[in-house]
Amino acid sequence: MSRLQAEHLYKVFGTRPDEGVRKLESGSDRDELRADGTTAAVIDASFAVEPGQIFVVMGLSGSGKSTLLRMLNGLLEPTAGRVLFDGQDLTALSPGELRAVRSAKISMVFQHFALFPHRSVLENAGYGLEVQGVPRPERDRRAAEALELAGLAGWEKSWPDELSGGMQQRVGLARALATDADLLLMDESFSALDPLIRRDMQDQLLELQQRLKKTIVFITHDLNEAMRLGDRIAVMRDGRIVQLGTAEDILVTPANDYVASFTQDVDRSRVLTAGAIMADPEAAYGTRADNGKELRNAKDVLAAAPVTVRADTPIIDLFTPCSTSGVPVAVIDDEGELIGVVPRARLLAVIGEPMTPAETPPRSTGPEQAATKAVASA
């Protein structure tokens, strides 16, 4: 079962929201609704988030990200559609039941984390537990553990104003981690930080996620951040999800020109993986090794390849080997079997323009396996 599911979610602000939904369903867009004073913040959003995934929602300011997130934790009631959390329909719960689910299972981390100035770092980190009614000694113990996870061991007794912006944001993260909530909702949590600190926080989140395996919905307006963090990414525009896929899907086959325009600044060599761009092994059969010998089978290819890599290797690691040899790079699976090859020409081609769907190479590893969280330039 998916941890979280959004089914045809709509949020329309205005005097007659239901009528707005009907208009949207019959093809009206945001601008047409705006003409009569109605805002379509989220339009027909459907997706599933699996346990342990980082699901990123990416879009420009005003595209509906925060509204979507607030429906996911029940803070906003959808105008239409459902939110299922562990199969339970949040939209059908009473306010009391909803509060109970929220406080036990869902944590939020915001862009500007409001710390209580007159409470210590430890007390701030334990705030979510305090709300849950967890007694003092256990609260302090769990808050201290969470601070350690967030890289703030030793700062427990400090006051918020003694911390830098990045450290304060870590306290926010610690507060979310301390409650043991399965679902973390992060709304532009790193957006206010300086680039270097931001990157640090991204690394830390990925590292934490390896250990804690939470389910995370992370909102950002930055595609590089989305690509670094996201197992799957939903790109939003004007209230709608215009593409849903892995970083590679978005980079290799953007759904439209709008998405493609975002990808121009992304360092493709660090996001794309060997698995995403490889061709079938047969593509190398019949070509020649550097010594002139014909490559007839997988064994020949493996022996002659300038380097042998796994499917999740970022292609930036393939350039140097490819510069010294004309033989394709060999891509192998966990058993060491040849599953694909990357000829030099393909490596160079994918660094340039996005491919059209027809040119997309076969995906013998499947999109999930080929997915990467490689470093995109900040």
Ligand SMILES: Nc1ncnc2c1ncn2[C@@H]1O[C@H](COP(=O)(O)OP(=O)(O)O)[C@@H](O)[C@H]1O
């Ligand atoms: N409570 C509200 N009442 C009316 N309009 C709203 C409300 N909240 C958000 N909006 C509008 O919905 C749209 C999406 O907003 P938001 O979800 O905050 O976008 P994002 O987080 O992507 O910047 C915007 O046009 C915003 O002005």
Ligand SMILES: [Mg+2]
């Ligand atoms: Mg927002």
